[in-house]
Amino acid sequence: MVVEILAVGTELLLGNIANTNAQYLSQKCATLGLSVYHHTVVGDNEKRMTDAIKRAMKRSDIIILTGGLGPTEDDITKEVCSKVMGFELVEDAHTKKRIAEHFKASGRKNVTENNWKQAVVPQGAKVLDNHNGTAPGLILEAEGKTAILLPGPPNELKPLFAEQVAPYLRSIQPETICSQIVKVCGIGESRAETMVLDMIDAQTNPTIATYAKTGEVHLRVTAKAENEEQAKKLLKPVVKELKKRFDINVYTTNEDENLEDVVVKLMKKHGLTVTTAESMTGGMLAGKIINVAGASECFKEGFITYSNKAKKKTLDVSKATLKKYGAVSEQTAKEMAKGGVFATDSDICVAVTGFAGPENTAEEPKGLVYISCYIKDKVFVKEFHFTGNRMKIREQAVVQALDLLRRCIIENYKSEK
Amino acid sequence: MVVEILAVGTELLLGNIANTNAQYLSQKCATLGLSVYHHTVVGDNEKRMTDAIKRAMKRSDIIILTGGLGPTEDDITKEVCSKVMGFELVEDAHTKKRIAEHFKASGRKNVTENNWKQAVVPQGAKVLDNHNGTAPGLILEAEGKTAILLPGPPNELKPLFAEQVAPYLRSIQPETICSQIVKVCGIGESRAETMVLDMIDAQTNPTIATYAKTGEVHLRVTAKAENEEQAKKLLKPVVKELKKRFDINVYTTNEDENLEDVVVKLMKKHGLTVTTAESMTGGMLAGKIINVAGASECFKEGFITYSNKAKKKTLDVSKATLKKYGAVSEQTAKEMAKGGVFATDSDICVAVTGFAGPENTAEEPKGLVYISCYIKDKVFVKEFHFTGNRMKIREQAVVQALDLLRRCIIENYKSEK
Known part of the structure; x- marks a missing residue:
């Protein structure tokens, strides 16, 4: 119709x-x-x-x-x-x-x-x-x-x-339509499409459609059948296959759940608290986490350390690190995350430092971002090269910071499932 | 046409x-x-x-x-x-x-x-x-x-x-059209309309149209004439009258400028630094300020103190105040702002504390928000009752926090124009 x-x-x-x-x-x-x-x-x-x-x-x-x-x-x-x-x-x-x-x-x-x-x-x-x-x-x-x-x-x-x-x-409707979403983070749209190209090419019912979101890809599987039970039966193996292919990159298959919801749920499940240490995202990461109702259980405090002085004083980033590697570096990101945990006594700290522009120079390449996560006395760090304007770069950094947090909790609390 | x-x-x-x-x-x-x-x-x-x-x-x-x-x-x-x-x-x-x-x-x-x-x-x-x-x-x-x-x-x-x-x-176009925006903050749409109703009723050319934005009202004055010079001549007295009526509530008449741009410009003009102390807005206020290119000159550091413990430890809010008045109170907002200035040695601190919901109880009325500004050894505080969902309430709080900051700088640095 x-x-x-x-x-x-x-x-x-x-x-x-x-x-x-x-x-x-x-x-x-x-x-x-x-x-x-x-x-x-x-x-x-x-x-x-x-x-x-x-x-x-x-x-x-x-x-x-x-x-x-x-x-x-x-x-x-x-x-x-x-x-x-x-x-x-x-x-x-x-x-x-x-x-x-x-x-x-x-x-x-x-x-x-x-x-x-x-x-x-x-x-x-x-x-x-x-x-x-x-x-x-x-x-x-x-x-x-x-x-x-x-x-x-x-x-x-x-x-x-x-x-x-x-x-x-x-x-x-003469037919019943059922659909199921598979939300993926950490994989670009074109790579995601390539990963399911054979399925899309072979599809008749159910069909798979991909949607690009900031830092995410959503795959919607839609089946038509005579009744709901049959439609859901058609969906099941396709969703299972997608979950297998995208593995840990799938953060939810729930229509109403977004990345920050999943992260807060994971923290609550394991009784964890998190703090944030933000430079270029300047509070946007904490703002996302706190928008989840009930986030107060796992989020107590966060820091926006925009200047080097604040990074040193509040997060105990060493002067030598800032001098040798600069504020936007793997080393500084790591020390920020570690400092955040020690300053608040929380279980985890996620830190973000990068260049959001508008300038784009050899010394300050716009879009270069380091995100780190300190968890269980270990610190993980990832380097990103985002494109777009100042706001777009900061939004992508927030998504990837939430996703790093999600992955680190899953990896480090596997045995405690 | x-x-x-x-x-x-x-x-x-x-x-x-x-x-x-x-x-x-x-x-x-x-x-x-x-x-x-x-x-x-x-x-x-x-x-x-x-x-x-x-x-x-x-x-x-x-x-x-x-x-x-x-x-x-x-x-x-x-x-x-x-x-x-x-x-x-x-x-x-x-x-x-x-x-x-x-x-x-x-x-x-x-x-x-x-x-x-x-x-x-x-x-x-x-x-x-x-x-x-x-x-x-x-x-x-x-x-x-x-x-x-x-x-x-x-x-x-x-x-x-x-x-x-x-x-x-x-x-x-056979005629030339010119228009001019007047952006107002701190006055609701219906009150703003009432304030210019006589002008709207009497209008033929130029015309005035009002647009409601989150926490703001924009008035657009549009004139038609044979050429640009004449159109601008028609605009001038109307814009002047609007600026007179709305007075300090007008934050800009520049199309491309938003509230955070104006606030950062004001701070730069007077060589001021600001820090933020956020509870329910959880970093969104700092995030807005930092989205202005060049904000690093006036924003060095901010705090997200979501828990009472963080408010005490990081911002030195007294235990007695929290116990007697609660975390969402005029008193706590004031102490947060004062604490923010002392923790960072900045010139100004804006603090936000409130109930964003989703719960709405007699003890925690959703939408009740206190915003304070510590400047020149004085502290100002305003009480708000916002409506809408959790995100909407937090967005309104951010706009009003920026606006309080703007007003406080203008009022306290009048003589230094």
Whole structure:
């Protein structure tokens, strides 16, 4: 089945925001085995919206509309779509009650008359309760075509889609689609592709697709079958083979888990604490770790030692090392990591030092980064050559620092599994 | 004049990336006074691309196409657009030479035959040299319509647009458009709007538009006139009035400058050094400051004191304070900032402590944050109540910490202007 995504909103046409809803919905449709051939954006304009809906109805089976469901006069998505598809608008008692409750819960007193506009729905449409706002989602079916109307704010659209639209789409799909992610770190995209080229070339069902992320590669395996059980059965050997090929480079096969989640989970499992000693990443590494809820169990303290003086004073990096090898060197990275453990009495310290640019000289080659990890009285260090601008280089360094931490814990706590 | 943005790329339809090019181009068009009524995305498919181009030609004056200019067989944007508009494709010696030079400079040896496809251009088109890649930009004019073809990678598209497309669009515009940004921090969007409501209500030319950013509000003033001088003359009194109304809350009127740039500039101007003492932001504040090139002059060292133990040991926060008021309190924030200055001998320290969630209890109200700044032997502290998820709360805290630092420097170094 073919899906078309039609976003409504002047803020998109003015460039105030990017169309991240289209990205989210496209990803989800791909996972569900639905094809998306068009994204369209129009403003809150009846003529242009009508044309766009009619055109989408001709060339696609399902049209997902986002935005324009608000209470103001400008918001006309529901009205226009109902008109095009021949639906009458009627007040929905259930939705009206929900809106009243929503206002009561949020302590709003001055509910103006136009707020009740959101309780009006196309007669015969499926109404999807919105738990994060007042505009319900709507599903309209007519003449073999389906229109799905969703509110524009991503924090309303995403849960509505995940909880109510995805199951609906699955139910009208003749086949069941299941997919499984395999997240890999420490291997570049082209090398990852080469490693599975034979599998990709031979694939029919399941299929494998690779996605490059900053410092990571995600492989998505998707299978179609008559039912979920059969689809999952098709996935299993392929995922197993990928895990075998990528081995320790696979950090998770869980859709919702990212690298820092895995690292914090590993530390908690082994009861470890970590500290960070950052130069060029300047706190970004610690910032990532601390964004994991509950990180306080394993992260107590970190240091940003941007100057040589701070490296010496706080991390006890020796003057001789800095003089002989420089601040960006294997030796300095090692001493920073060791110093971090001794300064905090934590189990592990990860240290990062490098040149992020913008300058790029023979003495300070932009993108040269050393990352070290002190663990169980041993210190590991890796040299990297990143490309891109200052921010991009620092982001890649953070990913690789998290990954080094992950590998060091796995390697050094193998026996304690 | 009406512009339509047509992005080509399967990676957009699969949701691998968001259409940030459309956002960038829309913003730029708005600044140039051009109206954008449609965004469209199609894949590398001849039929759908042809339809999209023909439709855009009917309803718009200018169509900007992005993506699909690469060297592979899949890349067909140039071919399809030339066909629709009746252009012959011919090899361009100048572009061929540039591509050869590009490969030589990047040390690539195996230049395959298909790379020369990028040297083929529509006969009679304007060729825009791409300094960051091998696909040139192209401008095709026929029957009163213009197609502008740009490469998909943002790091190629943006400089091409800024340096060559924007001047072209200005040259074909009957009017000159000038705009000026006024960036405000420390005032919410609705309050900011209220403060200029009379100006917005009375506006015809120039116009004022407000844009909400995390912790900030940007006001864009746009004027149309016969020439640049007259447009700028129209802008001047409006910008002056905005600066007067928002006073110290305006941190810059420079398009390319963000809050951390301003803060680093201020510190450099007064020869100041700063340290950071972060709890819930966990290094994100330092990370922002260090992302400014040349920040090493004023930032030497920072601390992430996530645990109470670290706050005591590293920042000398007293046990009594932590016990009596808790880690998230005005008192602790103040002692953290003072401790940061004494630990590093810097001129200033900014400290952040708060509850980022996900828990939200009476004892630990999510979003309660204290930010303090120790400067010239005085300590300032502010209380905030942020909403949103864990990441959003931490991002807002970083913006407000930078803003407090900015205000404290301005207030305390007034006489040294």
